[in-house]
Amino acid sequence: MAGKDYYQILGISRNASEKEIKQAYRRLARKHHPDLNPNDKSAEARFKEINAAYEVLSNPEKRKKYDQFGEQWEYADQFAKSGGQERVRWDFGKGGTTFEYGDLSGFGDIFSSLFGDSGIGSRVGRGPRRGQDIEAHIEVTLEEAYHGSTRLMQLQTEEPCTACGSTGRVGNRVCTICNGAGGKAIPKRLEVKIPAGVRDGSRIRIAGEGGHGLVGGKKGDLYLVVKFLPHKLFERKGDDLYTEVSVPLDTAILGGEVRLPTLNGNISLKIPAETQNSKVFRLAGKGMPQLGNNKYGNMFAKVKVVLPTNLTEEEKKLFERLQSLRPA
Numbered sequence: 001m002a003g004k005d006y007y008q009i010l011g012i013s014r015n016a017s018e019k020e021i022k023q024a025y026r027r028l029a030r031k032h033h034p035d036l037n038p039n040d041k042s043a044e045a046r047f048k049e050i051n052a053a054y055e056v057l058s059n060p061e062k063r064k065k066y067d068q069f070g071e072q073w074e075y076a077d078q079f080a081k082s083g084g085q086e087r088v089r090w091d092f093g094k095g096g097t098t099f100e101y102g103d104l105s106g107f108g109d110i111f112s113s114l115f116g117d118s119g120i121g122s123r124v125g126r127g128p129r130r131g132q133d134i135e136a137h138i139e140v141t142l143e144e145a146y147h148g149s150t151r152l153m154q155l156q157t158e159e160p161c162t163a164c165g166s167t168g169r170v171g172n173r174v175c176t177i178c179n180g181a182g183g184k185a186i187p188k189r190l191e192v193k194i195p196a197g198v199r200d201g202s203r204i205r206i207a208g209e210g211g212h213g214l215v216g217g218k219k220g221d222l223y224l225v226v227k228f229l230p231h232k233l234f235e236r237k238g239d240d241l242y243t244e245v246s247v248p249l250d251t252a253i254l255g256g257e258v259r260l261p262t263l264n265g266n267i268s269l270k271i272p273a274e275t276q277n278s279k280v281f282r283l284a285g286k287g288m289p290q291l292g293n294n295k296y297g298n299m300f301a302k303v304k305v306v307l308p309t310n311l312t313e314e315e316k317k318l319f320e321r322l323q324s325l326r327p328a
C-alpha cells in the first residue's frame with residue numbers, strides 16, 4: 001500500500017480538471033464496484049483505492065495538501081477542525097459533555113447518480129475513509145490547570161463494526177449487527193492527561209478516539225476543548241492570576257504580614273506601613289505555569305482593607321482619641 005499515487009490510481013495527469021477526475025472516477029468505480037464483481041477480492045481492493053484517491057482529489061483543499069505533502073497530507077494539518085457540514089450532537093456524561101461529529105455522507109450524490117439512491121444501501125461502495133474528528137468539551141478547574149492532572153473519563157467512542165468491515169453491508173444485505181451504520185457507539189473509559197498550563201479554549205488531541213473509519217479507514221481523533229470553571233478566589237488572565245487580599249485596618253496602617261492563598265499553598269505577604277486600600281502587589285512567579293516550559297506568570301493581589309466592627313469600649317475610646325488628634 002506504500003507510495004500510492006492517487007493520480008496514477010485514477011489514470012489521470014497531475015493537472016487533471018475536476019471534471020476529468022470525476023469522469024475517471026465514475027468509469028473506474030463502475031468497473032470495479034463490488035456488486036458487479038462478487039467474490040473478486042482484487043476488484044474490491046482496487047475499488048477501495050479508487051475511492052481513497054477520489055476522496056482526496058475531488059476535494060480542492062485536500063488535493064492541494066496532497067500535492068504538497070503526498071500521502072501524509074492529513075498529518076500536515078492535525079489541528080484542522082472537523083470538516084463535516086451537517087453535525088450530529090450527542091449529549092451524555094456528567095456536566096453535559098457534548099460530542100459533535102460531522103456527517104459521514106459525501107459520496108451520496110455521486111453514488112445516487114451511479115446506482116440510484118437506495119437508502120442505507122447507498123452507503124456501500126464508499127472507499128476507505130478516515131473517521132471524523134470528534135470535538136468534546138472538558139471542564140477544568142484552575143487547580144487542575146495549575147498542577148496538570150489525569151482525568152478518568154467515561155466517553156462514548158465509535159467502534160467500527162467488525163461484522164461488515166464497517167461497510168454497513170454483508171454481501172447485498174444490510175448488516176444486522178450495526179443496522180447498516182458501519183459502526184456503533186460504545187462506552188469507553190479513557191485516561192485523559194490535562195497538561196499544566198492549559199488555557200481556556202486549549203484543544204487536547206487524543207489520537208484515534210474519534211469517529212470510526214469507513215471500509216477500513218482509520219479512526220478520527222478526539223479533541224477535548226478546555227473550558228474553565230470559575231474559581232472563587234482567582235481570576236485568570238493569560239498566565240497571570242488576580243486576587244484580593246484582606247488586610248486588617250491596623251496592619252494596613254502600621255504594617256505587618258498577612259496570609260495570601262496561592263494555587264500552591266498559602267504564602268506570607270509583607271504589608272508595608274500606611275498601605276492604602278486597593279493597592280496592588282505583584283507577586284512574581286505566583287501565577288499560572290506556562291504551557292510547555294517551567295516559567296510561571298504573576299499574581300496580582302489587590303488590597304482590601306477590612307474596617308473593624310463590634311468595637312469594644314476601649315477600642316472606641318482609642319478611635320475617639322485618634323479623631324481628636326486630627327487637625328480640623
Ligand SMILES: [Zn+2]
Pocket residue numbers: 161162163164165166167168169175176177178179180181182183
Ligand atoms: Zn456492520
